[in-house]
Amino acid sequence: MTNVAIENPSHTSAADDAQLNASFARQPILNRDGMLCGYEIKVLEPEVPVSADAANTPADAASAAAAAIAATAAAAQAGAETVTEAAPGTDVDAQAGRAPDPAQLVRRAVIRGLIHGNLRGALTGHPAYVDVSREMLLDDAILRVPAERFMFELSPSMVVDDALILRIVQLHGRRYRFVLDDVTQPNETFAKLLPYVEVVKIDIARAPAALLPKLSSVLKSAGKLLIASGLDAQADFETAHGLGFDRFQGYFFARPQTSMTRRVSAPRHALLNLLQLLAGEPTVAQLEAELKLNPVLVMHLMKLANSSGLAVGHKVTTLRDAINATGTDRIARWTQLLLYADGRKVALEDDPLLQLAATRARFMELAIERLPEAGRDEADAAFLTGVFSFVDAVFGGSLESTLNVLTLSRPIQSAILQREGVLGLLLSAVEALERGAWDEIAMLCERLQPLTVEEVAQMGLAAGAWAGVADRSAEGLERIED
Numbered sequence: 001m002t003n004v005a006i007e008n009p010s011h012t013s014a015a016d017d018a019q020l021n022a023s024f025a026r027q028p029i030l031n032r033d034g035m036l037c038g039y040e041i042k043v044l045e046p047e048v049p050v051s052a053d054a055a056n057t058p059a060d061a062a063s064a065a066a067a068a069i070a071a072t073a074a075a076a077q078a079g080a081e082t083v084t085e086a087a088p089g090t091d092v093d094a095q096a097g098r099a100p101d102p103a104q105l106v107r108r109a110v111i112r113g114l115i116h117g118n119l120r121g122a123l124t125g126h127p128a129y130v131d132v133s134r135e136m137l138l139d140d141a142i143l144r145v146p147a148e149r150f151m152f153e154l155s156p157s158m159v160v161d162d163a164l165i166l167r168i169v170q171l172h173g174r175r176y177r178f179v180l181d182d183v184t185q186p187n188e189t190f191a192k193l194l195p196y197v198e199v200v201k202i203d204i205a206r207a208p209a210a211l212l213p214k215l216s217s218v219l220k221s222a223g224k225l226l227i228a229s230g231l232d233a234q235a236d237f238e239t240a241h242g243l244g245f246d247r248f249q250g251y252f253f254a255r256p257q258t259s260m261t262r263r264v265s266a267p268r269h270a271l272l273n274l275l276q277l278l279a280g281e282p283t284v285a286q287l288e289a290e291l292k293l294n295p296v297l298v299m300h301l302m303k304l305a306n307s308s309g310l311a312v313g314h315k316v317t318t319l320r321d322a323i324n325a326t327g328t329d330r331i332a333r334w335t336q337l338l339l340y341a342d343g344r345k346v347a348l349e350d351d352p353l354l355q356l357a358a359t360r361a362r363f364m365e366l367a368i369e370r371l372p373e374a375g376r377d378e379a380d381a382a383f384l385t386g387v388f389s390f391v392d393a394v395f396g397g398s399l400e401s402t403l404n405v406l407t408l409s410r411p412i413q414s415a416i417l418q419r420e421g422v423l424g425l426l427l428s429a430v431e432a433l434e435r436g437a438w439d440e441i442a443m444l445c446e447r448l449q450p451l452t453v454e455e456v457a458q459m460g461l462a463a464g465a466w467a468g469v470a471d472r473s474a475e476g477l478e479r480i481e482d
Contacts (some may be wrong), residue, residue, distance in 0.1 A: 020046040020109035023457035024119050025436045026464060028352050029129065029227065029249045032241065034342075035350045038151075039123055040229075040249060041130040042436025044457065046109050048102040107136050114145050122461040124349045124468025127151055129179055129201075134158055137167050147174060151199065153181035160192040168196045179227070185211055198225060201249075204240055205230040216243045251434070253352050256392045256399075270294045271339050272405065278332040279407060287323050287331070297335075301326060304334060336387045337361070340394055349468040353393060356434075358467035359460075361386035363430045364423070366459045370451055371422065384408060385415050385423045386430065422448070433460045 023044040031037040113119060114130065132152045136142055152171075158164070168178065179199040183190060184207045194200075200219050207215070219226055228240035231250030240248060270293065277290055291297050298319060305322035306315060316322050323331070340353040348354055364386035368374045388406060392399040403413050415423035425448055432440040433456060445451050 020048065020105055021454060022046050022110045022113040023454050024113060025433045025457060025460055026122055027249060027434060027436065029247050030253060030352055031247060034253065036126060036352050036355060037247060038127045038129060041128050043110055043131065044438045045106050048105060103135065104139065107139055108141050111141050111144055114150065118458065118461045121465030129153055131155065131181065134164055137164065143174065147176045151177050151179050153179045154193055154197065155181055156183060156187060156189045158189060160189055199227060200224045201227040201229050203230045204228045204236050212243060216245065220244055254356055254390045254393050256396050271335055274335050275332065275406065278328055278335065284320060284323050288319055291319060339391065355467050357387050359463045360389055360430050362463035362466045363459055364426050366463060367426050367451065370455065371448065381409065381412055382423060382426065385412050385427055389416050389427055429456055433457065
């Protein structure tokens with residue numbers, strides 16, 4: 001399989017070593033039809049580097065920190081990125097030869113990361129929701145962030161004064177949009193910011209249940225779009241859906257027995273039969289006979305076979321040619337992921353279950369390749385661990401019984417059921433990444449050396465990009481066109 005390139009921000013050059021790097025994770029946001037419509041971005045801010053000698057010598061700490069900051073600023077200037085719109089302000093510190101404030105460097109590292117291609121690719125065309133501080137809003141560097149791609153989330157604990165309101169109005173004029181984040185109940189900040197936001201995000205788990213009907217009704221009447229966050233239980237989703245919320249954030253959709261209607265693209269028992277056949281060494285005639293029982297599968301296979309990466313100078317027109325062009329390994333992976341596909345005629349990058357399965361599987365494969373003594377067999381096992389890690393969400397019943405039906409190996413089953421072994425640690429890492437649980441990822445990386453938190457975040461973005469645009473390559477899925 002062709003690897004997705006992942007930028008390694010460390011050990012590339014002196015300038016790169018001095019540059020601060022933020023890390024990002026994403027969490028899906030679904031619409032009322034259960035389709036992906038955006039991602040919340042979880043940010044891990046970088047730390048301004050201080051040398052070990054400075055840390056041990058308090059008297060020299062300030063000068064050492066200043067030197068590190070100055071080096072970072074110089075590197076940022078030397079390697080400035082091309083952006084959609086240059087900030088109209090000038091960096092007074094840089095002009096005067098002074099070291100920028102460390103907090104400013106951190107803010108600008110986050111902004112630089114937001115406009116970087118790795119994150120853009122992982123959004124797969126969906127808008128991103130990102131927390132912004134008061135200081136970030138007042139920094140002209142914020143104007144580098146594309147207004148059409150990002151929604152700015154405002155915390156209810158933010159200090160609101162005339163200067164901030166004026167800045168929000170100015171940014172409105174540049175088509176930036178705002179979200180009032182993490183609302184549990186109205187307060188003074190809520191009242192001050194409400195006129196300037198398009199969206200209100202309410203934490204369903206923490207908001208008083210008795211207040212939700214009135215709060216949602218008033219906000220809907222005021223023309224606000226409502227997002228329910230913290231939805232990890234089916235009951236919470238149903239409550240928010242019944243109250244008329246427009247968007248839903250959390251992993252409720254990956255739980256068993258979801259009430260959202262999911263019409264599969266082919267009967268799942270047929271997909272299981274095909275997987276069991278592929279587990280052996282089927283002949284082309286056997287595969288052809290099995291596939292002919294499932295016209296929808298044939299349609300997908302023909303599209304996959306005619307993708308740019310597989311069609312070698314001619315159009316594939318027969319099922320036998322499609323099987324030969326695609327190969328059993330690719331057919332197997334394609335079939336595994338289609339277990340999660342919704343049967344409605346939607347783009348696969350909008351299907352949250354399939355995207356979650358594909359992203360986990362690809363992350364697991366990329367991550368294990370960074371570990372010592374990992375080979376092709378280990379990579380295949382890692383992919384399977386990720387793709388079947390929540391297969392009970394589509395079949396119902398116990399996860400263990402479904403895994404037994406799939407005849408997965410003992411290490412894979414142990415990783416999924418008990419989080420045992422290296423595969424279990426990697427699965428825990430990708431689940432922590434989905435939550436933006438950076439401290440948990442750091443603890444796991446201590447047991448997964450040489451993996452670092454920054455590498456885990458980079459691989460998460462690369463995996464998300466692969467899952468979202470895999471229809472463009474022979475390595476993954478083809479798009480179901482509307």
